Amino acid sequence: MRFFKDKILKWSNLFLVGSIALFFGLVYLNYPLFLDKIYEEVGYFHAHLDKKQIETSNYQFSYVERGQGKTVLLVHGFRSDKNYWLPYIRKMGKGYHYIALDLPCHGETISKEKMKFNVRNVTAALEEFIKAKNISNCSLVGSSLGAGFVLEYSRTHLDTVQKVVLINPFALKPSTPAKVQAMLERNQKLFAPATLDQLDYLLICLRGATLQCPDHLKAYFLEKIRSKNDMAMKMMEEIAHSESLVKYLPQMTVPILILQGEKDRVVNPEDKLTYQELLPKLDYVGIKEGQHIFSKKSLRMAVAKIKNFLAE
Secondary structure, X not given: OHHHHHHHHHHHHHHHHHHHHHHHHHHHHHOHHHHHHHHHHHHHHHOOOEEEEEEOOOEEEEEEEEOOOEEEEEEOXXXXXXXXXXXXXXXXXXXXXXXXXXXXXXXXXXEOOOOOOOHHHHHHHHHHHHHHOOOOOEEEEEEOHHHHHHHHHHHOOOOOEEEEEEEXXXXXXXXXXXXXXXXXXXXXHHHOOOOHHHHHHHHHHHHOOOOOOOHHHHHHHHHHHHXXXXXXXXXXXXXXXXXXXXXXXXXXXXXXXXXXXXXXOOOOOOHHHHHHHHOOOEEEEEEOOOOOOOOHHHHHHHHHHHHHHHHO
């Protein structure tokens, strides 16, 4: 009798394990959107972040927030969103009040009216968010194109910005219309992938490697990106023809840290000289092995530099 009970228990356990595996297998194969959302929520949970919304006259901002102490406002780059900052927040740990928002036309932030996506308008939206959140003093961290919005906001709000961190800041505007057009055409091909090969190339440029996942999941991420390619190309056109920030750099009197990946394939390495020449209070750090998106060792190095800079 005991033999049959043991057999029944064994087969019951195998059935249960098999059913669970089959369920998650079906979810994995057929519901990438579901997995994407679960992955996002797990990321918020591990980073101890609360997802919130705040409404202003022109926008309904989506953002995540956590912690107490000095406020650190995190501004993502082009075709990114607030989730970009989750690895940074997890590794930086306690001691700060973190806020990461979705910029207009990105993530889950909603614009109530159509807007031109240029430096001036996005910076005005950033200012609107900061006022709505009643932030009086903060340090700003911007990545890639987000670094441009951080610079523009900081130069006109020197009384409220304590420190600025720029991670792989976007390329400074070229001097001639021909160079602007060449940059625009290159970035349209780079940031608006239409095939899996183009997606792989974009990921190699951004992070040094492609996604290690089945093709059907890659296809899901490609479609997610491709559905907004037309809007992205229009935004690139507007950004490319925005006023250059070069002449305003000497006005930046707040302490600035620039972290530049030494293997970054996106930004212009010659911009380093311009930043070093024109920014009066600049600490420039090259991150060895760093791509445009930091990960693993380069991310740990970047976070250590940020923590030291903010603590000084």
